[in-house]
Amino acid sequence: MNSPSHAESLSRRRLPRWIALGWVSVLSFVAWRHVPLAQASHSHNGSYQVHISTIHGNDGTSTTPGPQDEQYCILPLTAAVNATQIANLIEETLAKMGAGQMWDGTGAWRVDLWRAAKFCNQYDSATRATIGIEYQIADSWASVCGGDLYSCVVQSNPVVDPVNGHTHFKWMYSHLKAQHLSTDVTRARKFINHETGHVLGLKDPSGPNDCSHSVMHNDLYSNYGCLDKVWYPTPNDVASVTKIQDRRN
Ligand SMILES: [Zn+2]
Ligand SMILES: [Zn+2]
Structure with a gap:
């Protein structure tokens, strides 16, 4: 388990357990424990992959999202x-x-992020269920993220990829701590892009000194010795997500 000790550190995944979250309380949530792996893998791989299920395809138009695009509220x-x-x-x-400083467009627009017109709770539950990503902002996510210091991503609604059979997720919840977004804009972008990296299948550093040039391994993990200040997805990050999209990870 990651144990950030620095006040700036902040993205963490929680221990596995069933979660109930308001309107979706009747649905099964699966969270996972981030287990540091021996290899310096940058993404989830194998039969169980934590990423949004729509990232492999792109079927929208320039004006309307399709079922393989990523809508968020x-x-x-x-x-x-x-x-x-x-x-x-x-x-x-x-x-x-x-281009070069955002996730949108990654992998020939297979990451195609569309903001929903309204706030998440302004939709009826059936419509809300069609939106794959929610950015939820609260003063504390201690009950969800395992501590008051943290923002985190939690996935739910597992589905099986019809192409190679890995499990991925229809719904990803990016739980952002308000203070992480309030101090300064660059720092806020760092958190937004880091948590979105989790939505797209990327992982935190596996342990101390696992510090590639990545928005996942930046100075939010200074307690691991990662000092890179990068706030946007790097070419490494884009390449890692593209591998996931191609099912080559
Ligand atoms: Zn993280
Ligand atoms: Zn997948």
């Missing part, structure tokens, strides 16, 4: 952030920073 759960401003910041970070 935003759910501010605290008055500590301005809901509209934070939603705009997330969208800007994901999709308006330009």
